Amino acid sequence: MATRGPYAKGVAKREEILSKALEVIARQGYRKTSTRELAAAVGLSEAGLLHYFGSKEKLFEAVLRARDEADTARLGDELDVIDKLGAVVRHNADVPGLVQLYSTFSTEAGDPQHGAHEYFVERYQRLRAALAASVRARQADGTMSTAADPEKIATLLIAVSDGLQIQSQYRLDAEPADVLDHLVELLGAG
Amino acid sequence: MATRGPYAKGVAKREEILSKALEVIARQGYRKTSTRELAAAVGLSEAGLLHYFGSKEKLFEAVLRARDEADTARLGDELDVIDKLGAVVRHNADVPGLVQLYSTFSTEAGDPQHGAHEYFVERYQRLRAALAASVRARQADGTMSTAADPEKIATLLIAVSDGLQIQSQYRLDAEPADVLDHLVELLGAG
C-alpha cells in the first residue's frame, strides 16, 4: 500500500485548475459555475477534474485556501492583522465573483456535514486568535480603547467583514472598507 | 380577465406551507430541503406546491417575509430599532434552521438574477434607514457618541448582525447577541 503522492504533472495541473477556477468564478459567480464548465475550461472531463479534488466542495475549498495564500503573499508582514483585514476587504471589492464564492460557501458550510465545514472552523479560530492579539497589542500601545473586550472585538471584526461583503451585493452606497475603517477609528477613541 | 384573488382554501394552505417549511428547514437545514419533500410534508404534489409561489426561491422569500412580520408582531413598539435588532439576534439563536435559511438565502440572492434579489435590496434599504434614524435619535439624547456616522453605523450594525449569524455556525464561544451589545455599549461612550 505504498502511497506515492502526486506526480509533477499532477501538481501543475492542480495549480492550473485553481487559477482557472478563480478566473471563471470571478467572471460569472459561484452558483453559475458548474463542474462541467470548469472541466471544459481546463481541458478535462468532469471525472478527470474531480479526480484532483474529490468533490466540488473540496475544489472550492482549495480555491479559497489559494486565495488566502495569495492575500498573505501580497500583503507581506508590514501591516498588523487588523489593517490586513481592511486591506483584504478593500481588495475584494474588485473581485465580486470571489466575494460571492466566499460568502456562499462560508454560509452553506455551516452545516457540520458539509465537506468544507472544518476548514471554516479552523479558519475562524485562527483569525479570531490573531485579531484578539492585535487588539491587545493596540491596547498596550494606547491606540485602542481598553474598554474593548479583545475576544469580542475579534469576533466583531470578522462579523463586520463577512457581513459587509453580503450587503455590498445589494446596492450599498458606502464602500465596505470605509465602514470597517470607521469602526476601527471609533474603537481607537476612549 | 378579472382577477379573482385566492379562495379561502388557498389562503389556509399558503399559511400551512409557510409554517411547515419553517419546521422542515429548522429540522434539516435549507440546502437539504427539496420542493419534493416540502410538497410531501403538506400533502401536495410538487406542481401543486409551486402553484402557490411560482418557484422555490419565491417560496423561501415568503418564509422570510413571514418571519419579519412575526418578529415585528412579537416585539411591538416598545423598543427602538437598535434594541430590536439585538432582540432578534438573541431570539434567532433558538431557531438554527432559520438562521441558516436567512444566511444562505441572503448570500445567494446577491446575484441580481436571483428571484429574491429585489426583496433583499428593499429590506436592507429599509433597515439601514431605520437604524440610521435610531442612531441620530440616540446622539440627540446623548446616549451615543456624536463621532459616529449614522449611515455607516447603520450599515455596520446590519453587517455585524449578519456576520455573527454566519460565525455562530462555527463553534463560536461568545453569544452573538452579547457581541452586538458590546459594540452598542462601546459606541455609547465618547
Place this chain on the structure above:
DNA sequence: GTCTATACCAAGATAGAC
C-alpha cells in the same frame, strides 16, 4: 346555476453532481 379563476396533479423537459 353558470362560468371561470383558482387549486391541484401526472408526466416530462432540462440540467447539474458525481
Place this chain on the structure above:
DNA sequence: GTCTATCTTGGTATAGAC
C-alpha cells in the same frame, strides 16, 4: 450513465362571484 433537483406543460376538478 445514473440519480436527483427544479420547473413547465397540459390538463381536471372545484370554489365562489355573479
